[in-house]
Amino acid sequence: MPEQPYEAGGDGEWPSPERGREPGDGSTGERLQKVLAQRGYGSRRVCEDLIAAGRVRVNGQPVRLGWRVEVDRDHVEVDGHVVSVRPGLVHYLLNKPAGVVTTAKDTHGRPTVVDLVPPEPRVFPVGRLDADTEGLLLLTNDGDLAHQLTHPSFGVEKEYLAQVARPLGTGALRRLREGVELDDGTTAPARASQPEPGLVRLTIHEGRNRQVRRMLEAVGHPVERLVRVRIGPVTDRRLAPGSWRLLTDDERRALEAATTTR
Ligand code: URA
Numbered sequence: 388m389p390e391q392p393y394e395a396g397g398d399g400e401w402p403s404p405e406r407g408r409e410p411g412d413g414s415t416g417e418r419l420q421k422v423l424a425q426r427g428y429g430s431r432r433v434c435e436d437l438i439a440a441g442r443v444r445v446n447g448q449p450v451r452l453g454w455r456v457e458v459d460r461d462h463v464e465v466d467g468h469v470v471s472v473r474p475g476l477v478h479y480l481l482n483k484p485a486g487v488v489t490t491a492k493d494t495h496g497r498p499t500v501v502d503l504v505p506p507e508p509r510v511f512p513v514g515r516l517d518a519d520t521e522g523l524l525l526l527t528n529d530g531d532l533a534h535q536l537t538h539p540s541f542g543v544e545k546e547y548l549a550q551v552a553r554p555l556g557t558g559a560l561r562r563l564r565e566g567v568e569l570d571d572g573t574t575a576p577a578r579a580s581q582p583e584p585g586l587v588r589l590t591i592h593e594g595r596n597r598q599v600r601r602m603l604e605a606v607g608h609p610v611e612r613l614v615r616v617r618i619g620p621v622t623d624r625r626l627a628p629g630s631w632r633l634l635t636d637d638e639r640r641a642l643e644a645a646t647t648t649r
Pocket residue numbers: 396515516517518520596597598599600601613
């Protein structure tokens with residue numbers, strides 16, 4: 388298996404999306420085209436065209452040119468993809484080492500993923516990796532994006548490399564691809580390959596608990612080591628275990644775009 392990293396999941400610790408104040412009515416705040424342009428959707432002119440074409444919704448409603456947004460409480464979407472407009476949002480990509488738990492606070496005093504990123508602003512893991520699983524995990528204070536990434540109706544792909552003790556036969560690979568019967572139901576079709584004997588590359592878009600481990604166990608190949616190497620469009624082979632970096636604007640936009648309804 389390559390030295391490291393490769394990929395992450397949600398965990399019910401998110402604060403309520405309620406922000407305590409009513410959304411704006413379009414007459415106050417910042418001009419929508421300016422906000423979209425700042426978030427990389429093109430020049431202001433291009434963003435005006437997006438709005439005029441009816442491709443932009445605020446709080447679920449299509450809006451017209453001239454609309455203003457309250458960036459701390461309005462919910463903005465372009466072509467159905469959530470746009471992170473609130474100031475102060477951070478998106479970290481962490482390469483989680485084994486032995487670190489994916490929770491904001493561990494009741495047993497074990498090191499947590501939150502201990503590995505800056506303490507301020509407070510962020511939360513997006514989804515969950517088992518304590519023994521390594522690889523890429525997102526942490527953010529962007530509740531909208533986190534919700535989109537973890538909600539079952541948005542199937543963002545996650546790719547894993549799993550080390551098992553013995554090479555898989557074609558039958559086992561086919562079962563992984565077609566769906567494996569687990570105690571909480573049959574898994575959706577997945578991509579599965581074996582780049583080298585005993586190393587499985589598995590791409591899934593469901594986020595069930597311990598899914599990869601259970602799938603491989605069910606086909607007779609318990610996992611010895613598991614590394615997440617990709618979350619949707621985001622990957623990073625150079626990020627060292629225990630290290631983090633900020634997502635680039637392009638990566639954040641690509642992730643937002645990857646949250647398509649299935
Ligand atoms: N599947 C697993 O089995 N474990 C993880 O940590 C992530 C996906």
